[in-house]
Amino acid sequence: MSVPLDSPTLSLRAALFAALGADAALLALLGGARIYDVPPADAAFPFVTLGEAVAADWSTATEAGCEHALTLHAFSRSGGRAEAFALAAALGSALHDAPLALHGHRLANLRVTTSEVRREADGRTFHALVRFRAVTEPA
Numbered sequence: 777m778s779v780p781l782d783s784p785t786l787s788l789r790a791a792l793f794a795a796l797g798a799d800a801a802l803l804a805l806l807g808g809a810r811i812y813d814v815p816p817a818d819a820a821f822p823f824v825t826l827g828e829a830v831a832a833d834w835s836t837a838t839e840a841g842c843e844h845a846l847t848l849h850a851f852s853r854s855g856g857r858a859e860a861f862a863l864a865a866a867l868g869s870a871l872h873d874a875p876l877a878l879h880g881h882r883l884a885n886l887r888v889t890t891s892e893v894r895r896e897a898d899g900r901t902f903h904a905l906v907r908f909r910a911v912t913e914p915a
Contacts, residue, residue, distance in 0.1 A: 784842045784881045784912040785831045789813075791876040791883070792846070793826060799870040805863055821853040822863060827905075834911055841884070841913045850904040857893050860902035864891045867906045884911040 796802055796811045802824075803809060810823035827847040834841035848871075850863035868888040876883050891906045 782880070784878070784914075785829050785844060787878040787881045788844055788846070788876075788883070788910055788912060789826055789829065791878050792848075792871065795874055795876055796824065796867070796870055799866070802863075802866040802870050805859070805866050821851060821901075822859060823851055824863065824867065825849045825851075839913065841911055842881075844908075844910040844912065845889075846908045846910060848906045848908070850906070851896075852902045852904070853900055854902075855900075857895075857902050860893045860904040864893060864904035864906050867891075867904075871908060878912060878915075880915055881912045882915050884913055886910045 793811065793813070797809055806822055806824065810820060812819065812823060812825050815823055815825050827849045830845040832843045834843040848867050850860060850867060852859040852863060868891065871886055872888045874886055876886065887909050889907045889909050891904065893902055893904045896903050
């Protein structure tokens with residue numbers, strides 16, 4: 777994935793995608809590399825998507841920086857919440873404080889802030905939302 781040097785958010789998303797795709801525990805739970813930016817209409821369950829990203833200026837008087845609020849989504853139809861909770865835990869384990877290499881930027885920190893699991897309106901899909909806070913600086 778080619779990422780513009782001036783986009784810390786896109787650089788961070790590319791690094792997240794690569795880290796998740798290399799995490800053996802997560803891939804085992806998913807049954808393969810079912811990690812998407814935009815999932816196909818016929819995506820097999822379970823799967824993970826990179827969701828919302830909000831970026832804010834985090835600069836000081838002397839240093840430039842960007843604060844990111846990111847949400848990852850995991851979807852399960854295993855018949856209960858257990859798989860969705862396991863996926864949320866695996867996402868946190870794969871990324872919390874991970875030393876990701878970003879193109880054109882440096883990751884100062886990456887932390888899980890919240891996670892939740894809810895049942896979707898169809899009654900059979902469970903949706904885990906895992907939220908992260910990251911701070912990046914220019915390289």
